[in-house]
Amino acid sequence: MWLGVKSYVKFLLCFFDYLVWGFGERPIRSLFFSFGLILLSSSVYFYSEGSVTYGELVNSIYFSIVTFVTLGYGDIYQKQPWLQIYSSLQAFSGMVLMGFFLAGYASKSKQY
Structure with a gap:
């Protein structure tokens, strides 16, 4: 039972690594993933009735960007x-994705 759960979690983590930054070989993916998360979050803030930025597109995007970059x-x-x-x-x-992008970019820009 635990071995199956552990294998499934390991598979999900590997798939997430591949999807977000291509195991460090494609750092641009993390940049696009970041933009997607900012747009998704701004739409959550825009459409949530309890949000202070409800119905205000510019403020929703602004709050999402400011929150993402901490x-x-x-x-x-x-x-x-x-x-x-x-x-x-x-x-x-945001902190994790920016770290992924910087780590991937630094590894791609090394001159061996």
């Missing part, structure tokens, strides 16, 4: 608990 200006912040958790997960994902 600037956190503080001029806009979510008040609904589930949106606060979503925002923090987006910030964590």
Whole structure:
């Protein structure tokens, strides 16, 4: 039972690595994945009725970008608990994806 679950989790992690940054060989994938996450998150903020940026496209995109790059200006912040958790997960994902991009780019630009 545990061996099957462990194998399945390992497969999902390998698939995620391939999808997001191509095992370091294609760092541009993480950049496109980042843009997709920013657009997806801005649509969540735009369409959620409890969001402070509900119905405001520019503010939703702005909040999503500021959260993704973990600037956190503080001029806009979510008040609904589930949106606060979503925002923090987006910030964590932003740190991870930027790390993937930089690591992949650094490994591709080495001169051997």
